[in-house]
Amino acid sequence: MDFAPSAVATDYTARMRAFLDEKVLPAEAEYDAFRAERRGTPQEWDLPPVVESLKSEARERGLWNLFLPAISGLSNLEYAPVAEVSGWSPVIGPEAINCQAPDTGNMETLHLFGTDEQKQQWLEPLLAGEIRSAFAMTEPDVASSDATNIETRIRRDGDDYVIDGRKWWISGAADERCRIFIIMGKTDPDASPHRQQSMILVPRDTPGLEIVRHLPTFGYQDQHGHSELRLDGVRVPASNLLGEEGGGFAIAQARLGPGRIHHCMRLIGMAERALSLMVERAQARVAFGKPLAEQGVVREQIALSRMEIEQARLLTLKTAWLIDNHGARGAATEIAAIKVVVPRMACTVIDRAMQVHGGGAMSDDFPLAYFYAWARALRFADGPDEVHIRSVARQELKAHR
Known part of the structure; x- marks a missing residue:
């Protein structure tokens, strides 16, 4: 490599x-x-x-x-x-x-x-950057970390599909530029667990698609929003189906490989900025007669942050290399691993930076509170830590059988 x-x-x-x-x-x-x-x-x-x-x-x-x-x-x-x-x-x-x-x-x-x-x-x-979009998989009434639990129903009716269900934490939906939703739901509840789901395109202005509310994240409302949707008899042409019926789970897996590289590398950038702010603050702020940068405990926080960022970056770059050379399937373990390692690292580094900044870090005078909220949210997005840890463990046990 x-x-x-x-x-x-x-x-x-x-x-x-x-x-x-x-x-x-x-x-x-x-x-x-x-x-x-x-x-x-x-x-x-x-x-x-x-x-x-x-x-x-x-x-x-x-x-x-x-x-x-x-x-x-x-x-x-x-x-x-x-x-x-x-x-x-x-x-x-x-x-x-x-x-x-x-x-x-x-x-x-x-x-x-x-x-x-x-x-x-x-x-x-x-x-072209003219519109935005949303991906609607997560639901409030089931553990959506297991996609086979999804209850939203996509039913064929002649030349149309009719969709009924609820979704939430749908990023982008608050922004009026969001013109199209990719909805994941069940087309055949009696099929094998990973062939029950399909994905379908639903334009924003389709009758029956209701944006119920916009959900704050740790009190923050992002400009694009994270929203709850209700789909009540939403009817779209059969031509709006993505791929084939029963292919939704496979499409979701294909979608998430490179996407996790993107999320994790952005988080590493956010952690780098938090560390940069920590170092600047430590050099400028004086406590107990000397700059914070000369206090042993702060030096340790800076050193640990640098080491943890480097470790997370190397694992993420290895994962990107594996996807390029062996596809998402060949990088399955590493894709799951970075989704746990990187958000946890970012939360830790940002938390240390907040401690060095003192009470001001909880305000909007610095970007750290928002950084922490976003990094913590990404321990849920694209599946919670526990699901990815389970995947890594399964692969490790399989390799030793």
Whole structure:
């Protein structure tokens, strides 16, 4: 295995870093001020205009849709450090380059499984950054960590499918730019457990699709939102089915491999920024007669954070290399492992940075409270830690039989 960055990866990463430092980080204050003015109003989910300016700048710099190898030409290993840099500004950075979740996973899904008509109608405007999308799998009434529990029903009726069910924590749904939902539900409850589910495209304005409420995460309302949906007799053409009936579980697995690389590398970038803030604070803040950076306990926190970030990055790069060379199936254990290791590492590093910053870290004067909330939420997103630990254990036991 060779994790040394290629010349292409080095070039893109350097350009992404320049874009971050010159444009994205300076735009955070304007973004936050725009959102603060609208907090608690119906305009809370309006997009700050500065994001569209950044998107235009990113296109001009050639930093656009880099997550999709078929378009960018970058492998997962080459894109990984670019994703890390974007994670320094997790709210703005990924969207500025059109590499934000859940759209990346949805675009990959449409690219792999969509018909020509579906791609023209939905994939092309997503790739252009003109609309956004959502992926609706999680449900409030069942343990959705086991996808076979999903109760949403997708029933064939002539030339249509009719959908009934409830979903929640559906990222992106609050934003009016979210024009299309990929819904996962059961088309055949009597089939084998992994052939019961299918995925289907549901436009936002379809009758019967109701956005019930927008769920805060640790009190934060993201600009794109995380919402609860009710589907009551939602009727769409049969041509909206993604792939084949019974193929939903397989599509979900294909969708999650590269997506976890993206999530984890962005988290590593967020942890790097937290460590940078910790070091700056430790050098500037004086307690008990000397800077915090000269206190042994703080030095230990800085050192442990550096070591843990490096360990998590190496495992994630190994996983990206395995996906590139052996596919998601060949990297199954590592994909599960990074989904546990990286969010836990990020939570720990950010928590240490908060301690060094003192009480101010709990306010919005620093980005650390939001960073912690997002890192902690990612221990649930794409499956909780326990599911991935179970997968790693199963593979380890299987290898020793």
